[in-house]
Amino acid sequence: MRFLVACLGLLASSLLAAAELNLELPTGTRTWDSGALLAHPQARDIEIPADVAYKRAMHYRAVPLASLLDGVQAGDHLQVVALDGFAAELPAAPLLAQSGARAWLAVEDPARPWPALGTGKPSAGPFYLVWSDPQQGDIGPEQWPFQVARIRLLEPVATRFPVLLPASDASADVRAGFAQFQKNCLACHRLNGAGDSAFGPDLNLPHNPTEYFSGDFLARYIRAPQSLRNWPQGRMPGFSREALSDRQLGQLLAYLRHMAGRKVEPGR
Numbered sequence: 001m002r003f004l005v006a007c008l009g010l011l012a013s014s015l016l017a018a019a020e021l022n023l024e025l026p027t028g029t030r031t032w033d034s035g036a037l038l039a040h041p042q043a044r045d046i047e048i049p050a051d052v053a054y055k056r057a058m059h060y061r062a063v064p065l066a067s068l069l070d071g072v073q074a075g076d077h078l079q080v081v082a083l084d085g086f087a088a089e090l091p092a093a094p095l096l097a098q099s100g101a102r103a104w105l106a107v108e109d110p111a112r113p114w115p116a117l118g119t120g121k122p123s124a125g126p127f128y129l130v131w132s133d134p135q136q137g138d139i140g141p142e143q144w145p146f147q148v149a150r151i152r153l154l155e156p157v158a159t160r161f162p163v164l165l166p167a168s169d170a171s172a173d174v175r176a177g178f179a180q181f182q183k184n185c186l187a188c189h190r191l192n193g194a195g196d197s198a199f200g201p202d203l204n205l206p207h208n209p210t211e212y213f214s215g216d217f218l219a220r221y222i223r224a225p226q227s228l229r230n231w232p233q234g235r236m237p238g239f240s241r242e243a244l245s246d247r248q249l250g251q252l253l254a255y256l257r258h259m260a261g262r263k264v265e266p267g268r
Contacts, residue, residue, distance in 0.1 A: 019108075019126035024152035026071030034126050037107045042067045046104060046132060052144040053117060053124045060106035060130060066096045068105065072153065080129060081150040085198030088129075088145045088187040089157050094137050101137025105148075106130050122147070140243050142187045157182050161194035163264045170258055177255025180248050184239065191259060193266030200236070208260035210253065218256075219249055 021032045037043065040063045051058040069092070072078065076092040095103045108114050108125025116123055124146035131139050158165055164181075166174045181191070188200035203209060209218050221228045224238040239249070 021105075021127050021148065022150045022152075023068060024150070025069060026076075026153060030070075032068070034107055034110065037063055037105070037127075038109060040067070043107070046106075046130075048130050048132065051130065052141045053128065053146050054115070058114075058130075060104070060128070061109055062104035062106040062130065065103040065105045065129065066098065069095065069151075072096065077154055077156045079152050079154050079196065080145045080148055081152070081196070082145050083147040083149050086145055086147075086187055087195070087197040087199075088142060089182055090143060094139065094143075097137065101134050101139050102132045104130050104132065117146075140183055141237060141239070142184050145187070157186065163192040163194045163262075164259075166255065166258050167262065171254065173251045173254040174258045176248075177251035177253070177258075180244070180252040181255050184244060184252065188236070192262075192264040203256065204259050204263055205265070208256055208263075210257045210260050219253060222249060222252075 019034045021037070023030045023032070038061055043061055043063050046060055046062050048058045048060065050056075069078075072092050072095075074093040074096055078090050078092050078095065080088045080090060082088075094101060097103070106124075106128040108123060108127070114123040114125050127148040128146040129144060129148060131137070131144065134143075154160065164178070164186075166178055185191075185203065186195055186197065188197050189195065190197060190202045191204045193202060193205060209221075213221060217228065222239055222244070225236045226238070244252070
């Protein structure tokens with residue numbers, strides 16, 4: 001039995017050691033494995049006081065993400081894709097910053113694996129985008145993708161998915177809500193069939209949530225999903241006022257209500 005346990009441990013370690021991160025950048029495609037990143041000349045130990053995934057202080061061996069983004073400019077747009085289909089859309093400028101809120105790629109060490117995210121769940125590894133001093137850059141929880149598999153340079157969301165755009169005469173709140181949608185929702189959800197995530201349901205087809213949540217229930221659901229639907233398998237996180245202010249939430253709802261009148265079936 002001990003021999004079997006030891007073999008399973010070695011197998012798990014070898015699989016983690018073989019984990020690969022694929023980068024698709026202006027200078028070309030490159031693949032990093034866990035070992036190479038742990039040995040990166042800029043790798044260092046960091047403390048994250050309020051980790052989003054683990055909801056407590058965490059210690060990581062990490063590399064400044066900017067050091068891996070060869071050829072990326074501040075005006076570029078990147079997408080960070082996780083193993084489960086989560087696809088965070090991120091402007092490059094915060095990822096390249098050398099001060100204030102700073103992006104780090106935390107790398108799970110096979111010799112010191114991270115804890116599971118919950119009962120029956122894997123860890124946040126093998127790669128996890130974390131932030132030091134996130135409050136200095138208005139970094140939201142959806143900008144902390146874990147189980148990262150790929151980072152790629154893409155055109156901005158509005159260019160790739162024009163069916164997400166509000167009408168040209170939309171109000172300022174609706175336009176601001178589109179920005180909030182990109183930051184907080186598009187990593188998990190599509191709208192009008194548009195988006196790269198395969199994680200959550202479409203937010204306009206067949207129905208927009210503003211059409212079936214009455215009163216203030218949608219706002220309450222976004223704040224604390226389990227308070228309305230107590231479902232152990234539910235994966236949507238709640239958005240606190242620190243992550244999404246009441247004003248920003250109102251803008252997001254204004255965008256969703258606006259898009260309920262702009263349904264576009266995929267392929268049309």
